Amino acid sequence: MSKTAAKPLAEQAIVQAAHSPAQLHFRTLRVDTPFQPRIDALMKTNDWYDWGGYRAPASLWDEELEYFAIRSQAALFDISPMVKYRIEGPDAESFLNRLTLRDVAKLKPGRVHYTAWCDDAGHVLDDGTLFRLTETRFRLCCQERHLPWLLDSAIGFNVTVTEETEAIAALALQGPTSFAILREAGFAGVERLKIFDLAEFPHDGGSVVISRTGFTGDLGYELFVPADLALSLWDRLWQAGELRGIRAIGYTALNRARLEAGLIVANADFVTAEHAIRADRLRMPDEIGLGFMVDLEKGHFNGRRVIAQARSKDTLQHVLVGLEIEGNIPAEHAIVYHRQKKEVGLVSAAIWSPMAKRNIALASLQRPYGDTATDDLWVEIYAMRELKYERLMKRAKVVARPFIKLDRRTASPPAEF
Amino acid sequence: MKTWDAIVIGAGHNGLVNACYLQRAGLDVLVVEKNDWIGGAATSRSLTPGFLYSNCSYVCSLFRPEIMRDLELPRFGLQVISYEGGAVFTRDGDYLANYRDHHAHRREFARFSARDAEAYGRYARDVTRQCRFIQPLLMRTAPDPTSFRPRDIGELIYLGKKFAGLGATEMADTLRFWTMSISDFLDEYFETDVIKANFALSGIIGTALGPMSPGTAYVLLHHYMGEVDGSVGAWGYARGGMGAVTKALADSFRASGGTIRTGAEVEQVLVKNGKARGLVLAGGEEVHGKLVVSNADVKRTFLKLVEEKELPDAFLRRVKNFKMRGSSGKVNIALDSLPEFPALPKDSPCYRGDMHFTDSVERMERGYDDWKAGRWSADPFLDMMMPTMLDPTMAPPGKHFMSCFVQYCPPKVEGSDWTDADRDAFAETVVSQIADYSPGFRDRIVHMEVRTPRELEAEVGLTEGNIFQGELTFDQLLFNRPVPGYAQYRSPIDGLYICGSSTHPGGGVMGAPGRNAAHEILRDLSRPTKHMSPAHDVI
Structure with a gap:
């Protein structure tokens, strides 16, 4: 009596001749x-x-x-x-309209726009630039990788999504x-x-x-x-x-x-939804300064209902702001306080700006601070100097971004220098 | 005649952890071990000259660092070394590797599927979230939901708060995770057979379920919530084999004044007037103790070491029905040279990690079908590795100890007891699978130890050879492990405690059951527990 089933494979060396470069x-x-x-x-x-x-x-x-x-x-x-994705097909526009926050119908061939996309809970998956190469061909550039999300979102659309980073x-x-x-x-x-x-x-x-x-x-x-x-x-x-x-x-x-320029970087100034392990790190577009992209009129898109609801019920928790901080010591990763006491947020990036001659920073604050309550904000800077923290409590002012505006950026025709 | 403050049955890792903590609290503790050596299922044995085998458990990740520190295990020689990679060989001569480097890992997956390569991030996030939920529960006694004691209510509130702290999607995920099959779970993330097989193996190890059986997703989680020095999910080798864990524990125990008696098999727990008073050893010797702690599994403890009449009917029935089915075997091999796996480039880090030959979930499930029919899998799933690639202490230079965990392997062969001939045929199934991928493998074999559930039960004392002292399914976890109402390391018999993997939080070389049991015992004795670190923060 056989006590084990017949072996499905004949015993033979399973050997491959040479290794491919990919291996x-x-x-x-x-x-x-x-x-x-x-x-x-x-x-x-x-x-x-x-x-x-x-x-x-x-x-x-x-x-x-x-x-x-x-x-x-x-x-x-x-x-x-x-990371770059090519998105192509007769439904490319409607797919991208469903995927991203801005109205892609307004993006003409030969134009680029800065956009972002959310999961169903309205949390930002990434921001990036969308290039409309032709009527039916786009390129989406971003920081993180999203192929499964893009492919799943494309179900039902006549469109192909190809990763083309390399x-x-x-x-x-x-x-x-x-x-x-x-x-x-x-x-x-x-x-x-x-x-x-x-x-x-x-x-x-x-x-x-x-x-x-x-x-x-x-x-x-x-x-x-x-x-x-x-x-x-x-x-x-x-x-x-x-x-x-x-x-x-x-x-x-x-x-x-x-x-x-006041621009944010994914996973430096905010945590992308597919990377956030802690539920309170997730962010809606309005919470990282991307509310301007949201087009509630264009029809359905991922996260639309939740975003609209958070706005109408006033349940947004965070806000990303530009700060101008007194002095010249960069406040990188400093804690932001209200009245020097209550902790209300964190600086995600900060430098002394050579062009603005100001100490500038991006910070995420707990609303209403930074939103309706913008007075009496402070940052606590720990500056390591020769093995000692010099602790500074500096006044911070919420300012509009970009921190600098250069006419040559938009001048048409462009200048010689 | 001497009366010990506490007697611990079994010098496995949980028994020793328990004994260490009790001894350090000032108790006079005796550990009795039936074998002539210590270690239980965490042992290193020299069965052929020059070679040491981790002959049961073979890798380390779950062992709690709080315990290592409290009991000064590094001082007594414990070192855990992370291993480097891993591979699943495919039947077309290729392989899928796991690399520690995130981007190499992605590029490797991209060889099989561009989509799966980019799916790993979300998968890792979701698994990590669930691990973070469970981790803090490991070093706490599970609350008894039927008791109205303030402590249980407090613990229930703690659990509830932790659960409420999860997002809505995570809550849904938690319930799914604890009940789903690993196959269904992986289908939500990946599309490629070999990639799914690569992850599915953690869902079936030590479990008498197939990858398509509900409940196996949790088993995967159980294998992910460990760490090697803060690197969560990492696995490593204990330098000197898994016996280094129990050797360090035993040395720590003795250093604090504890006593271990080997070669002392327990015949029975002495019970007088419903209270444990000590033990009767094989041969009739009585050893007296104020309390008895059993590191044996729940079935062995209550069905073999305690007279049935001492136990409530309902409890007995539950213990009898506790699922502790044998599903795996172990083949330990001494090799006189490094086996070659031509599929792998010679410098592949996979040689310094775990290797597998099952390249689809379907094949795993078919292997399980054989087990259900009472046979070992004709095409078994192997978790194979050579710790000697990183650990110079277990074999002479250039020679290797190979550890093969084998699944599925039934406790009885088509209803009959295992025979030596069965065991040899089982070993042949394993060797032939390896030889398929490693020409000349047989010629390198110097010695081999083959362990079916028969050997595991007879030697280690694990009922049916079940490595977890009871399956890790949701019905047997938390306050249901091992028996509802007795999940807090106590038993119906006054003064008789259980501290093995049959108790919360379950199996694996974790030490948490032994530690938690010590905490409860010291509580009952109104002794301080300041020498026991609380669980590390999960932030």
Whole structure:
């Protein structure tokens, strides 16, 4: 009598001849972007950080001077690690309208808008930029990964969603001479791009999508190419920029510029819903300063009912505000107090702004503080100086964002510098 | 004749944890152990020269760090080393790896499915949320919902508050988690067979249920709520094998003045006038104690060591019906060289982690079908690893100890007792599965120890060889473990306590049952418990 069932497989060595490169990825835990050879050649600080699994520069040669390159000349920053999805099909517009907060019907082909999307409970999953490449083709760029959410949301729509982070390389060219550099590089017609416009230009036998967008609050552009055209694009810009002060920069410099522009970063200034382990860390758009995106008139979208309800019942708990803090000591991760006593929130990012000559910060506060109660707010700064915390209690004022407004960002036609 | 303050039956990890805490509270404690060695199911044994086997439990994660600190276990040699990765081999010659690095993990999943690669974040979030809910309950006595004592009401309110502190979706998830099958649960996140199989294994280990049986999702949670030095969910090897855990406990116990007697099998608990007074050992020797704590499982304790007439009928019936079904076996192998798995690149971290050959949930379920028919799985699920890749103390350099946990393995073979021939055939099933993926594997084998439920019950004393001293299903957890009304480590017999994995919070080398039982005993004796750290904060 057999005491165990027949073995389903004949005993045989299950052996694969050779290992594919895909199987060997564990040997490189931080991968390179298509621009890495150029960045490596310019890297002097060896100051890398992990951006979504990529080896990305925190700085390249001098984090302070890299910032000034953004504001005075032109800075080249590799944004390839940004997560990108291609969304395409006859229902692409209606799908994205259902998915995101803003009205995508108002986004014409050749335009870009900054948007966000929520789960069914109205909690923000991420913010990002939506590029309308054609009537039926979009690109969604963001910080976190959302493929399961996008695919599930697409059920019932005639649309395909493809993750294309690795396939598409991208650069940000930001700063006063960025337009002049693109013109110099031969992108004819680039002068016609108004803020949030995009257009396709020929490049190296293929094409590049250039949008007048960026994360610096300055005149600037973002360029998207297939990965195999990345290096020739870099070289084209670098050559054209030689006489106009082009410099490669890392994230530390960019982070200062974005803070001056008052822009928020997912999982730095708020916790995205799919990452929040603690229920009280979830945020609705109105709680992180994205209420302006919410279009309650456009029809149903994810989270609509809850967002509308929170507004009408006045149950929003938090508010994200810009703060101007007295003195010049950055208040990073400082606790915010009302009347120096009651804890009402936390600073998520703070710097001394070279452009505003002010001590600025982004903070999340517990309503009504920062919303209707904006008087008598303070931040408690612990500044470590030679192994001692210097504790400062400084007055904070709620101010509008952006902290700086540069005319050259929106000027049309764009200025030479 | 000496009367001990307390006598603990069984020198397993929970018995020793319990004894340590009692001894440190000033009691004079004796531990009696039937084997000539200590450790119970957490033991390291040298069965062939040069090699040490973790011959029962083989990995460590659940053992509470509060206990390690209270009992000074590092001072007595306990070190836990996180392991590095893991793999599920697929039948087409490929494999799915688990890497510690988040992005490598994602890229690996993306080889199989772009969607699943990006689904891991939400899965990890949801599992973490549930673990954070359960974790603080581990080091607390479960409240008795039928009692109206202020403490139980207080604990119930604590539970209620914790539950109310969850968001609405998490509350729904909690109920689902505690009742769902691991297969259904994983279907909510992943689409790829091998990826689901990769996670499902934690839902069936030690459990006489298939991945499609309701209740297995909780078993997964039980395997995720441990940690290695703050890295939640991580698993590691105890340096020197799992015996290092109990050796450190025993040394700590002796250092504080405790006494251990090995080779002393308990025949019966002495009960006079409804109160435990000590033990009768095999051979008839009586040992007297003011109280008795049993680390044996609930069935062994009350059906073998206590006369039935001493127990209430309802209690007896519940104990008899407590589910403690044998479902697994263990094969420990000494190897004279490192086996090669050609599917893996030679430098793969998976060699330093757990390896598996079951690449679909369906195959696991079919393995369970064999068990239901009273046979061991023809195509078993193996949790296989070589601790000697990281631990230099268990085998000579270049040689390896391989631990294979095998599921499913029935307590009886088609209704008959296991025979030696059955055991050998069972071992052959295991070896042949490994050899499929590792050419030349058989030639490397120096020695092998094969443990079916028969050996596990006979040697370790686990009824049916059930590794958890009772299955971890919702009907047998919290205030229902092991018997409603007796979930607070006490028994119907005055002075007889239970401290093993049959009690809350259940199995695994956790130590929490032993610790919690000590807390209750000291409470009954009105002794201070200042030497017992409260559970670490979960913030």
